[in-house]
Amino acid sequence: MAELTIKDVARICGVGVSTVSRAINNHPDINPETKEKIMRVIEENHYIPNNSARNLKRTESNTIAIMIKGIDNPFFLAMFKIFEQELGQQDYTFLLQRVQQEEDELAVARELTKEKRLKGIIFLGGRVDREPKELRELGIPYVLCTFAPEKSMLTPQVNYISIDDEEESYRIVDYLCELGHKKIAIIRPLYSDRGIGRSRYNGYVRALKKHGIEVDPGLVLYMKDDIEAFTPANGYAVTRELLESGRDFTALFTMSDTTAIGACKAILEAGKRVPDDYSVAGFDGIDMANYYHPSLTTICQPKEEMARASIKMLLDLIEDRPVRQNQQIFAAELLVGESTKQI
């Protein structure tokens, strides 16, 4: 079963290779009958064109790539459907490129761009805190989606779509303060010197300050190094330790809903109640936050709209339409659930 090539098909049909190529690619100038015949032969003999050869020869494709770091983030999953939908309508296809934690997403992007003749790229998650120059040098349109814009990225050229992590974090912690909480613990990623960990922490600090509350270092908790970050397991472990330490607090802000759910587990397991003994607030607004019992008070990111906007911006860029704003900050929604209460 030596692999069939276009030449074989041509030979079998008694036509030239270019004719076969025309048939495959739906070129207009071909006799319908010849085309039909060719397609039948292809069908019968299970001929499959070699994509590598095609990509090599083709000057362009209608493919865009979604680069995603941390594919196990439930938050991103909801966005895929939107991408599929939106791109499908516009006759584009997309491919999902996972990027390993240690990998350089820009290097991967460059390679893929060449290989697949990409039309555009969406970077999802991860941390492209690179020189804007490097991004431009990709040579094709891109959009950073769900990124905390770093200082270095504040140049107007970088295209991104995000929420204002610091501001939203500020908002929910402010809400906790308004409820009367003064001892608010926070769980932050271990290495949060930048990215969302840092921004959200800054929001926390700012909210406390506004209410005249000192940051108590004893209530600033760090995720465990040996458990994956932002998981329920991590939230559980950290919170359990907090409870055992006997430190006094009335509310807990966790920076992610998944972590919050783990935290609740630890609290409930210790025989305490949410929100009666401790208020708990999350971040992100994943589906589960709503279905969890008690439903979580959280900041809900408009993921569908963000996904849609990312596609729109990218396609505008690709098709050379004017892009009104290449840096869009979406407003998130403070979702008040049953996990927090006034004290």
Place this chain on the structure above:
Amino acid sequence: MAELTIKDVARICGVGVSTVSRAINNHPDINPETKEKIMRVIEENHYIPNNSARNLKRTESNTIAIMIKGIDNPFFLAMFKIFEQELGQQDYTFLLQRVQQEEDELAVARELTKEKRLKGIIFLGGRVDREPKELRELGIPYVLCTFAPEKSMLTPQVNYISIDDEEESYRIVDYLCELGHKKIAIIRPLYSDRGIGRSRYNGYVRALKKHGIEVDPGLVLYMKDDIEAFTPANGYAVTRELLESGRDFTALFTMSDTTAIGACKAILEAGKRVPDDYSVAGFDGIDMANYYHPSLTTICQPKEEMARASIKMLLDLIEDRPVRQNQQIFAAELLVGESTKQI
């Protein structure tokens, strides 16, 4: 910035293309100094080899593909890490190929095999209820992971790794019966004439029968057509309707943990309690089942082991080692949580 090719690099270095090629591919017979110089030039000029051309020329790669239908299934996500880990150790890389709901995964697989010179394929989820012949005709080793083996697949050639869906479903429903439940509702997928929906339903029927309980059609619920299957939202909607109908039941089996969590929401929202008013049982054993409150009674699939076993089988197949069992049924674990109680 016309794309740099290997020829350009060769010209710049003042050497032949084959020398550059040797440098890139770590061939042994090359002067270390020339190699170093070439690598420097490559670095400086940002030369990136074109993968399409490489794949076209190459006769083999060390790539295996994971084909995944329904990428938003949290159940699969946990498996990725294992794949990454196991394959990384063995010097293989894998690529994730999502398959749309309507797409033919075998067609996609064939295409990819040609394009990437794949060494092997793992099919995750979906429903390859195809002729075993078609699978064999892929021409490369494959493993079906997490598939409910269909009748037509019981030929000994088909390689798969799975749990016994019917048996495990039987087990958890049997457990509910043992707790004294006689009116056990079930939520099944709308089109469950085959696949896991069917198998798990069969287990339910068999368990009831064992305990001399008639299947009450009024307690056999179907997922909503207009909401994605197996989501909390679906479980919520169906359960809410059930409660409103006033039909009498004491336990609910949902075929998936995500659905179960939605169901619990509906129950709690109606002012009832879990498990005091209704026992709820799920299936799969996702992380959340444990962290949810009350923790769910469920069937926990050994996903890590299954992932590991899939890789092992595939690599054994690829490297021509003897495969002791090419059809492995893993035992799942009945995890008794707080969502069910004796009546």
Place this chain on the structure above:
DNA sequence: TTGTAGGCGTTATCAG
């Protein structure tokens, strides 16, 4: 150790 040339399977160009 290095360079030259041919070919991998397609598509694009250009005559017919």
Place this chain on the structure above:
DNA sequence: CTGATAACGCCTACAA
């Protein structure tokens, strides 16, 4: 409408 033929960018004998 159709068929040669020349690329596409790389790898790999083979020759030097």
